[in-house]
Amino acid sequence: MIIWGSRGVTSIKARTRFICPVCQCESACDHKRVRRFFTLYFIPIIPLGTHSEYVECKKCGKAFEPEALAHDPAAAGREMQAMIEFVFLRAMTMTMCADGNLHESQIARIREAYQATTSEELPEEALQGEMKDTLRLSADASAGLIEQYAAPMNNEGREAVFRAAMVVAEADGDVSAEEMAVLMTIGQALGMTAAHMQGIVMSRRAETEATEA
Template identity: 30%
Template sequence: MIIFGTRSVTSTPERGEFFCPNCRSAQTFKLKRVRNFFTLYFIPLIPLQKLGEYVHCEGCQGDFVVDVLNFDPNMVTDRAHEAFATALRRISASVLSKTQATGRDQIAQAVAVYRYHANDGIDEDELRDSLAQVNSHEPLANHVAGMDGNLTDPAKEIIIRLAYETGLIAGDLSEDLYQQIAEMAMALGMTPAHFRGVIAGD
């Protein structure tokens, strides 16, 4: 009596290193390939159709789609940094616009404040370009929409200090501007106590 049939067989055609989204770090992986085989007396002999592939992390033992191998955490970091810097520039320009502190000396002071907090180069011409693009009537909170989950507490504090100190360039903060900065802090997920502490320099 001849016994034949089919069965799936899992092989490991590739091993390497990848960034595991569960471990949030570089880990070794096994690329697992599942294929049907024709069997004779339960022994797989002839490969048939491929059923699928997946990536197995040897760190957390999790399984992922193959596209996870294309993920580059450095690209995400670069994009996040760029988005943060862009938000800071727009906030700086927006505060200047709201306070009408657009004179040469005031812009120079704003550049100094920006460089101190952002640790990023910007010159007066670039800040003027940003000034030309902002709407003075747009709430400050709009500039941080959707950023709450992507920022650390120190990054949130930088945003608030930058806005607050830029606002002081024109003199005492108006009640409206103070409220807008407070609402921006709320949009960033900061508590009122945290916000007041940042403003006080604690």
Template identity: 25%
Template sequence: MFIIFGTRGLKHTVSESPVLSNSCPNCNNGNLVNKLYRRWFTLFFIPMIPLDVVDRFYQCDSCKSAYNENIKTILQRSQDEINENQKRAKLVFAKALIASMTHMSIIDGDFAAEEEREIMDAIEGLPEMKEELMAIHQNVKVTGNQDNQVFNFLNEARNELSSEALINILAQAAVVLLADGAIEKEEENLMKEYLIACGLPKGMYQTLIDKLMQKDMTKIKKEQLN
């Protein structure tokens, strides 16, 4: 009787290791599953005794691409960087928003209660930054655009944010402009300066105002119907 024995490599899923969902760099939507390649002692070609682990790696369950285990660290670091960039962009947006809204509210020399309410509502909508935004609001309220601080916030936003985000900032600044029911010449000129500072055409001023006024009229009509 011949006894046939030897060794054989088998691939196993590491059940205690979490799957990295939708993380495959090759196909972009495959899940990365942690695998190990282990040698087994075989008897009559049947695996009997597990031996040493030859390799551990991640394999995509879709395209079958395989990656060294350090792919998990790389992917995690990339996600951390994305989260940090998003956090920074949100702060840049918020600082430019509150600075421009406050500056707009004082430019005509009359800081109306309606304008203050709009600014406070914007700050309350960003509770994780409230302390820093309140400090910016109070500083601009007292000193205005001293040392070009408001335009510095806008320039930072221009360098780091999309055009859509910049338009959003200016649209909310325009809400302050309209809050007291009248548009002073100083407010109009300042809004046009903001547009230029953000790299946007100053002719967009009238478009912003028209859309906001149209939005206000729609809101009033709805309230009347209710």
């Protein structure tokens, strides 16, 4: 009698290295391919069209989807940092540009805040570009970007952005009506309630008065 069937034959497509999601470090891995073969007397003789691929970590032996080869936690971290920087910078530039008066003291606050969050000096070009973009876009358009990029931030982060924007608004001596309106737009984009924003504004006012007294 003729014995026929099909079975999967595993071959190594590539030996490479990747950041193993389980080991959380760089490790050697095999990029494997499983191909189904038509078998005769248990011997694979005809490759069938279907195949699947996976990546196997040599350290922990776990298998992952081939997408794991491109997994780069450091790149994800850098991307996240760039998003956070953008949110801070845009919120502060928005309040600075709110009433059309760009004060040297406001620019100084932005530089300080940037340095405090990133431990790097804000490049002049980046600041100029940011100001140009902010003046070109409507407050709503900028708020839309803030809303989008702030999505992964938690409440503390969002509050810190709001506070940073407020410090810039105060830096020219007073918070004008235009600056306050923009602050509220920013807070809304950050998902804060009016009561929450009011609370921060009040406590900030009390702090400033206490320092002045």
